[in-house]
Amino acid sequence: MVESLKVGIVGLGRLGQRHAENLAQRVPRAQLVAACSPLEPELDWARDTLGVAHCYAQYTALLAHPGLDAVFLVTPTALHAEQIILALQAGKHVFCEKPLSLDLQDCLRVEAEAARHPELKVMIGFVRRFDASYRDAARKIGEGLIGQPYLIRSQTLDQNDPGGFFVRFAASSGGIFLDCSVHDIDLARWLLGSPAPRRVYAIGTNVIHQGLREFDDVDNGMATLEFGDGSMASFMASRTMAHGHETLTEVFGSHGRLTIGAGARLHRVEIADQHGLRHECTPDFYSRFSDAFLLEAREFVDAALGRGTLSLSLADATEATRIGLAMTQAMREHRPVDFG
């Protein structure tokens, strides 16, 4: 009687495993029936830990799995557009990790293909929209608590990884603004009511990871964005924090301000000792947003089953890419970039 959605997960890296666990154990009406990865040990993990019966090395083989309703793409960004399009053509609902693509034309191709399949749901994982605190803020703004919002300040600060994973990843990450700030861009658009962007400017510097220079990338960047309606946003992204992962967003309105995420608290524990009074911070984005990843999956599954609608669109994802690309250009060319 309770209908369920048969899902296949594609990509079983660190984040992919988290999505898989959620789909297998915590998302009502989802059935994780298949997994796809080029790496055999990842498939073994899915089989042994989650009891996933059908494992595939090839994406096309997974798409051909009998009765499959939807795919969860947790794959390299460069593959997103093509994989989404193939899934749509195979009649599957699609969840795909952010960003949609680093290429604006690819974003538009995906939008076009999706338009041909209005019965299929496509969600790009802007996970922060599903966080209880961001949702609470959005609701308060909607209720008028802070009057007219006019300025967003949003920052994504990552704990320094001495191993420098993102340096090796730099060739394909799209740069700090597309990799990190794309979340903040999406938040700013969402919380300001999706005004049209007018002009962007950005600067950056390398503090620790000089290897990024080779890719014209930075480990700390800042950007300002003007919207057509007079509202503004300011962004900061960093790879070099000592204290943890901190996602902080301030929404300034004509009658008040909301701050989401100050302090980056890991738990509700405070320590008073020779270091003063302190608390530990979330070490990474997953410890900060683990509940949101779950709510995101639930919304997708329910929408695919016709029990609800998606709260964000492909056009939102395209717009985040468009603005992130302009930021990158502004930083590299030391000049503001205008939107048409």
Add this chain to the structure above:
Amino acid sequence: MVESLKVGIVGLGRLGQRHAENLAQRVPRAQLVAACSPLEPELDWARDTLGVAHCYAQYTALLAHPGLDAVFLVTPTALHAEQIILALQAGKHVFCEKPLSLDLQDCLRVEAEAARHPELKVMIGFVRRFDASYRDAARKIGEGLIGQPYLIRSQTLDQNDPGGFFVRFAASSGGIFLDCSVHDIDLARWLLGSPAPRRVYAIGTNVIHQGLREFDDVDNGMATLEFGDGSMASFMASRTMAHGHETLTEVFGSHGRLTIGAGARLHRVEIADQHGLRHECTPDFYSRFSDAFLLEAREFVDAALGRGTLSLSLADATEATRIGLAMTQAMREHRPVDFG
């Protein structure tokens, strides 16, 4: 291949429904196969919302459900001892909401029955032991971060309920210390390493709910507890908070202090407006401990399946009742009560 535990839920009031949802949707390896309630609408809810196939008005009928492995008792405290004993005699694992009983002899009878069924798991739901923050504090104490813990200050403050539910409930609640402080007593014992209690003293007052006087109960109480090893604890319980439900515990050690729960934050949202800088607070215990209720159920299910052990014992539950009873006596008689 993945073994599962067939569970029946008994009692579908507000908290019972939360347990039922967890068992049905979020606890790996649990199967919610049956429900029991004297109220037909509650059974309808279980059937319609969670798809529970088998519903019973009588507890004995539920116990006779074929293949049932375990029961979850979310019933009035006065029924706990008898229901646990019946379940054990029927060969079922038992989870039961706290407190075990308001009667010390009943606690001991349950312990004796459980001793006859060493293969069955019995857990009393001292949910705070499963909260991520309390667990983190316990781990830090174990690692020696604050040296030797010697004093616990713990308070359970409930948001005022103008409807005064607990006034009507007073006849059977056992009083504020057994209803509220029993959690704090258990925490103090746990975090101090379960020392033997030596002496307790308590006072109280009625600020808003004068109807409690008739039951020799109060809406605000405080107690101090000395242990045999020289450590101490101080408790406060209140029914009359304006800002929400606040559970706060301080652990003082020879080299530092841990505070768990300060601020009672609902979300990670701060509001700056004409009221100053503020955040909203958790309105009730469930909004504070919802994750802990889930982890508690998982531990129980895993232990019943032989995949782990329980982290607290029936004796812990008996001891919490013993101390809570002594507090109540101390307050009523205006004198310290010594333990044997």
Add this chain to the structure above:
Amino acid sequence: MVESLKVGIVGLGRLGQRHAENLAQRVPRAQLVAACSPLEPELDWARDTLGVAHCYAQYTALLAHPGLDAVFLVTPTALHAEQIILALQAGKHVFCEKPLSLDLQDCLRVEAEAARHPELKVMIGFVRRFDASYRDAARKIGEGLIGQPYLIRSQTLDQNDPGGFFVRFAASSGGIFLDCSVHDIDLARWLLGSPAPRRVYAIGTNVIHQGLREFDDVDNGMATLEFGDGSMASFMASRTMAHGHETLTEVFGSHGRLTIGAGARLHRVEIADQHGLRHECTPDFYSRFSDAFLLEAREFVDAALGRGTLSLSLADATEATRIGLAMTQAMREHRPVDFG
């Protein structure tokens, strides 16, 4: 044209020097004209640093200084009563550090002498009443912000002094409740509207400074106090904190709660580093209450010049001693102590 008060300081220990500096440099209309100490280096300091012209080794000599209007007594508690009485008999206004005395009869003798000199002002230095935060709390209570206050929780936590000054000082300190909690007792009475005490109970333990046992004193103590009007107070005092000096008071009212001093912040600086997110704490009472010591001196000087009235009375000081003595007795005898 601007009248001034000629003041002599008595006692130039650490706190005496702070009072002397305030009187010499920061209290309008005060003139620090004389100083008294049995220690020559202290008098040298007063002469060289503050330009105090007249220095005396004997208290009676200071009292005889021509034109002296007032004395500031920052001397051992055992001397307070006698010194106050001598000053009053010599026609001087008197400021005296807390506590008034450890002996209730001495308190009453001082009150009696003061009653014979209604033109002279006598102030016992319950400095916290002059702290901007405590004043703000008192004002808010007066305005009804939290409804009817019914419970005070107040704690004085001192940073551990490995040197153990207070162990050597234990013979004359009167014990932890009279030395530390006397401030909290005074605050509780003040913020609750000075209700009559009814019954007190106290417990304590020695965590680090075992040398206190010889004096029947403890390094950590807790007490509860019931008032005749049904309101209550809970106190904690400690000598063993790792993080600094923390004075925290909570006032619970029927419609809200005020907390004064949470976090014991030293500055407005927060540090995010490998220890998490933290701030440093006030190391001692003077760093916490330095502004209050100044405001206290200003009120005293203005009152002595007839430009204002004192906000606390000798009877307040006597009552704090009475309650502190009862706490000490309760702890030593393991029983509640009733007030007449």
Add this chain to the structure above:
Amino acid sequence: MVESLKVGIVGLGRLGQRHAENLAQRVPRAQLVAACSPLEPELDWARDTLGVAHCYAQYTALLAHPGLDAVFLVTPTALHAEQIILALQAGKHVFCEKPLSLDLQDCLRVEAEAARHPELKVMIGFVRRFDASYRDAARKIGEGLIGQPYLIRSQTLDQNDPGGFFVRFAASSGGIFLDCSVHDIDLARWLLGSPAPRRVYAIGTNVIHQGLREFDDVDNGMATLEFGDGSMASFMASRTMAHGHETLTEVFGSHGRLTIGAGARLHRVEIADQHGLRHECTPDFYSRFSDAFLLEAREFVDAALGRGTLSLSLADATEATRIGLAMTQAMREHRPVDFG
């Protein structure tokens, strides 16, 4: 024996009165001997409240006061340069409120005149450098606590003034960046070690005070600043806050971050009521920096008496104006402005 500095105050508006009170009552070795204002009531206030004996309507008359050692200029910015030069030519030490001037040539003329009088001290009142928290941060940076500082984020948020004083003041204020951000610019230079500026960009909007458009000014502005050594700064200034005056500065270093001023706490009082858990905020800059105004005056007086040196120079003030002017230009021309 204790030498003193004879000071004349010029300008007795709100801030001038605060300076006058400090000089008269709280700055050791300062003597407030004269005052100058074109407004008779202001001079009456100085005479009656502070006992200032000599009052002048004309600045030149004050400069001619016999024995005058120094002037405190709390006058309109447009007068600063000329008044400083006249004072130096008259042989007086000069304290002058910020900013030095809105005209870069005037700044340089003042520097040149000061160079001709090396025996005279000139201080521009960048008061935040004297705040205990900012000083603590600077000390920690100097000690290497956060490694190499590379990014400053600093914001000055003013509580909305429905009366719109600054709209009427807009013609002469120099715009939001020179009026407000000039402090943040100075802080950024100070805390980063005074690197040379390379490029600035700025944007702004009008949220409430549309009357500012006529002056090409905004009520909310943001700017980014790149320095020649690769370090960066981001600034925000606002006139439209609901909660109070908030000055917040973050210093990001290679090993940690310092935040100064988060929360803008007025007192140490927290309120828990139907609005949640909250504290009140500093309503204006004076309630935030009153202690710093005092310490600033003390440093100036001591330096003028040869008892210490000034911690900031005229060149610092010139640089702050230079950068503030470039921000204003960048915002008006929608393009980055490079420094030569």
